[in-house]
Amino acid sequence: MLSKATFKLISSLELKKYRKESGLFVAEGGKCVCDLLECGLKAERVLATEEWLHTHEFKYNTDVTVVSNDELKKASFLQTPQGILGVFRQPSRMIDLEAPEKRLCIALDGVQDPGNLGTIVRIADWFGIEEIFCSESCADIYNPKTVQATMGALGRVKMFYTNLPSFLEQTKEKAPIYGTFLDGENVYDKKLLNRGIIVMGNEGKGISDECALHVCERLFIPNYPQGRSTSESLNVSVATAIICSEFRRRNN
């Protein structure tokens, strides 16, 4: 049986303030929880229903509290709880300032939708991008909705929150900085290296002026047929996927 204190702890982790204070976050569902454990993240608590444990293999050296469906429902942030919930410690990682010189990285400038942020982490993981540098104005990576949207990729991609304009300024002498703009050049025709930073902007406003200043390679995903009246833009996670795919296609 779960104590009131545990329910209270978990429910507090819906808010950034308490996630920051405690250094904890919640992940739900077998894929998310097991992927994070697989990547070596430390779980403070794992709750699972008997049914889930009977129908899944759980091979990690972590205590599991068996809970009833009702208890899990009460603890879960999901409309349909997924049988297992983990409370994890946020990993603390050193920022590698030289990463963009050696490999391809992503920088996010004010991506505010938790779902978009999580989807971008999953895309980065698919395309072997190990670091994402976020402006302070981005959604919190440990928001339960974001964690859910990463589908476990969060354990494999390193996330850093930083003063993005100043980070880009420091980096631009040493590595190319790419960004997408409505007046950029056709990404299919541009020379794309296998290192540097791809900057993606806010859902409504795109890349801020402060960051745009440091972008040396302005890209654009052409619509089809070119020049046709169409949607004004692509969703930021969709655009990130297309750009990453094009970098990896060229350099595979």
Next chain:
Amino acid sequence: MLSKATFKLISSLELKKYRKESGLFVAEGGKCVCDLLECGLKAERVLATEEWLHTHEFKYNTDVTVVSNDELKKASFLQTPQGILGVFRQPSRMIDLEAPEKRLCIALDGVQDPGNLGTIVRIADWFGIEEIFCSESCADIYNPKTVQATMGALGRVKMFYTNLPSFLEQTKEKAPIYGTFLDGENVYDKKLLNRGIIVMGNEGKGISDECALHVCERLFIPNYPQGRSTSESLNVSVATAIICSEFRRRNN
């Protein structure tokens, strides 16, 4: 002032049953409402706040009921109403069975998340894909969440619900049918024509066996570096975007 009957009508349109009975749907926000009017969709009602009308140009030949912020808040399906809401008639369009012979189309096999469906409509619009054929098991295109995610693209892309396996069976003699599978061939290396159908599958289960039977070109988006342990898959809207981008890159 809005009548009780109008509030009741709008609120009923959150449910598929009433959307089907009435043939109506709701779109919100200036971009969505104006794009649909621009495309010639018929609005039965348009509600807008005085503030919205003062700060935006509204050039369409349609009656607008001025409502208070409170009234709009009561009518709206959004947490933060966008100043304008339209009740539209669902367009009835003839299915063009020969479209896949002439141009690139998308088929969706059980895409169930309303947000994914809407995002895919927006992607189709960007890449000049005029028709999307949906299995009966897909989310309803007129779900308010889906309409919102299309960002107005819904007016430009024709949506058809049909028995997908039998439609693919009829079509496969005349046009190539592409689909993504985890054991498919590298999409960057495959020959891709500028016509035919791209089949995208359900979020969890992918393309059903009944539809897979008719796919003649099995594609795969390679991860990077190839063979590395990574996310198990990409989100369906993200995968659709990458595939469409690759078709259009080759044939632009």
